[in-house]
Amino acid sequence: MKTGRRNFIRQAIGAGLITTGSLSGLKAESLIEIYENTVQNKTHRQHFNMCGYRAPKLNTVKIGCIGVGNRGYANLKQLTYLDGVEIKAICDLMQFRIDEAQTMLKEQGFPLAKVYVGSSDLWKKMCEDPDIDLITIAVPRGPLHAEISIYAMECGKHVAVEVPAVSTISEAWRLVETSEKTKRHCALLENCCYDFFELLTLNMVRQGFFGDLIHADAAYIHHQNNYDKTRDGDMWRLKESQHHNGNLYPTHGLGPVCQAMDINRGDRLTKMVSMSSDDFMMGETVAELARTNNFYEEFNTHSYRGNMNTSILRTEKGKTIMLQYDITSPRVYSRIHMLSGTKAAALKYPLPSRISVGHEWLNDEEMSDISEKYMPEICRRIGNMAKQVGGHGGMDFLMTWRLIDCLRNGLPMDMDVYDAALWGSIIPLSEWSVANGSFPIEIPDFTCGTYKVNTPIDISLSEGANTKIRTVHL
Numbered sequence: 001m002k003t004g005r006r007n008f009i010r011q012a013i014g015a016g017l018i019t020t021g022s023l024s025g026l027k028a029e030s031l032i033e034i035y036e037n038t039v040q041n042k043t044h045r046q047h048f049n050m051c052g053y054r055a056p057k058l059n060t061v062k063i064g065c066i067g068v069g070n071r072g073y074a075n076l077k078q079l080t081y082l083d084g085v086e087i088k089a090i091c092d093l094m095q096f097r098i099d100e101a102q103t104m105l106k107e108q109g110f111p112l113a114k115v116y117v118g119s120s121d122l123w124k125k126m127c128e129d130p131d132i133d134l135i136t137i138a139v140p141r142g143p144l145h146a147e148i149s150i151y152a153m154e155c156g157k158h159v160a161v162e163v164p165a166v167s168t169i170s171e172a173w174r175l176v177e178t179s180e181k182t183k184r185h186c187a188l189l190e191n192c193c194y195d196f197f198e199l200l201t202l203n204m205v206r207q208g209f210f211g212d213l214i215h216a217d218a219a220y221i222h223h224q225n226n227y228d229k230t231r232d233g234d235m236w237r238l239k240e241s242q243h244h245n246g247n248l249y250p251t252h253g254l255g256p257v258c259q260a261m262d263i264n265r266g267d268r269l270t271k272m273v274s275m276s277s278d279d280f281m282m283g284e285t286v287a288e289l290a291r292t293n294n295f296y297e298e299f300n301t302h303s304y305r306g307n308m309n310t311s312i313l314r315t316e317k318g319k320t321i322m323l324q325y326d327i328t329s330p331r332v333y334s335r336i337h338m339l340s341g342t343k344a345a346a347l348k349y350p351l352p353s354r355i356s357v358g359h360e361w362l363n364d365e366e367m368s369d370i371s372e373k374y375m376p377e378i379c380r381r382i383g384n385m386a387k388q389v390g391g392h393g394g395m396d397f398l399m400t401w402r403l404i405d406c407l408r409n410g411l412p413m414d415m416d417v418y419d420a421a422l423w424g425s426i427i428p429l430s431e432w433s434v435a436n437g438s439f440p441i442e443i444p445d446f447t448c449g450t451y452k453v454n455t456p457i458d459i460s461l462s463e464g465a466n467t468k469i470r471t472v473h474l
């Protein structure tokens with residue numbers, strides 16, 4: 001049967017019934033792999049349910065940070081605002097990144113961390129260090145996120161990995177399998193789930209304000225300069241746009257709407273279709289740069305992914321999500337975050353955020369009353385501190401505080417390995433759909449059916465919430 005399906009797909013690709021697309025990133029073999037791992041992966045049996053899992057409490061969380069570039073440095077600084085953490089070690093390829101991190105640790109009153117620097121697999125040594133409980137990962141996205149996460153869990157560490165956690169479906173299954181077998185958390189660092197409006201609307205969903213949710217719009221629309229050679233080590237953002245065509249960064253928009261819809265905790269994503277525009281900018285910009293600067297010649301050899309990708313996802317309970325990705329068009333930043341229910345709707349972007357219960361938006365006074373009435377507990381308790389500390393308006397601080405508080409109190413993760421696997425899997429699935437004429441593709445159920453009994457995340461702070469904040473040096 002398996003061979004028959006493989007042959008059928010091979011023949012279909014060969015006959016042009018399924019196309020591999022004009023971009024060369026996805027090869028026929030990986031299309032087959034994605035198809036078989038999603039439609040046909042009936043072999044995985046859940047070893048242990050990590051959703052709701054309570055690991056032994058850690059009074060002090062001893063941390064090793066891998067990748068202290070732009071994002072890793074910011075994550076590390078957020079950790080220094082909290083009691084109950086020790087920064088044991090830092091790892092990066094670049095000495096200057098290590099130096100910047102050590103200087104910051106000193107300024108924040110922390111001892112210097114043990115250093116792993118200079119070679120691309122030194123992170124393994126850090127994962128093997130018995131004096132570390134939690135490995136945080138902020139290296140460039142791609143296979144390294146899953147590779148480090150899996151190795152760290154096998155070494156007995158909990159993991160907190162930057163978005164997205166996976167780049168292929170088989171990585172996603174291996175992540176799930178390893179977390180279940182080792183009983184180590186693989187938490188996703190999806191900070192947008194802790195944005196104030198996303199948290200407010202999640203609380204309003206819980207209180208029934210929207211009635212039944214029917215549909216959500218989500219996105220990552222962010223005009224970025226990925227041609228700047230000083231921005232990313234090894235130009236990894238530009239390279240990714242040369243070799244992949246789909247939604248390459250789904251989690252900022254998708255994460256909060258999945259939480260609002262209780263995905264993996266009552267409902268699940270079942271299938272999706274995805275369509276990309278052509279590239280109207282990247283190839284031209286690189287060609288222009290290459291005319292005067294040799295550095296850009298190696299980026300002038302392939303075509304680029306379409307500027308705008310749009311996917312539509314459906315849940316088992318019949319809800320839909322529209323998800324977009326565009327980091328090239330000169331547009332105002334947006335994650336959209338539109339929730340549409342039977343009784344009300346919410347829209348975050350364009351700012352200011354709004355709520356409607358009919359065909360007009362609520363006025364400022366009504367919005368203010370609602371924001372006060374439905375303010376989530378985490379914002380009530382540490383929202384002001386989060387705004388003072390900052391980090392994308394404070395959401396980074398809320399996320400970091402909650403992660404550490406859960407580990408210290410042995411509480412389940414808000415974003416566990418199933419969310420990490422599912423939200424990241426949209427990348428290869430969207431690529432598959434785009435490469436195959438927007439054909440629908442099934443979305444794997446990484447919970448293996450336990451989504452039916454898993455309970456929604458606790459946003460009431462009914463347990464824990466005792467992690468103190470240190471005197472803040474901003």
Ligand SMILES: NC(=O)c1ccc[n+]([C@@H]2O[C@H](COP(=O)([O-])OP(=O)(O)OC[C@H]3O[C@@H](n4cnc5c(N)ncnc54)[C@H](O)[C@@H]3O)[C@@H](O)[C@H]2O)c1
Pocket residue numbers: 066067068069070071072091092093094097119120121122123138139140141162163164189190191231232233
């Ligand atoms: N949540 C957010 O808001 C947010 C924002 C920006 C980036 N990110 C994510 O964070 C990750 C990092 O992005 P960034 O902008 O910080 O990139 P970056 O290029 O600035 O930093 C990556 C760092 O990893 C180091 N590195 C690379 N390979 C390594 C290896 N093998 N061992 C040790 N260190 C290694 C690099 O030297 C660099 O310092 C990406 O996954 C990105 O998607 C998330």
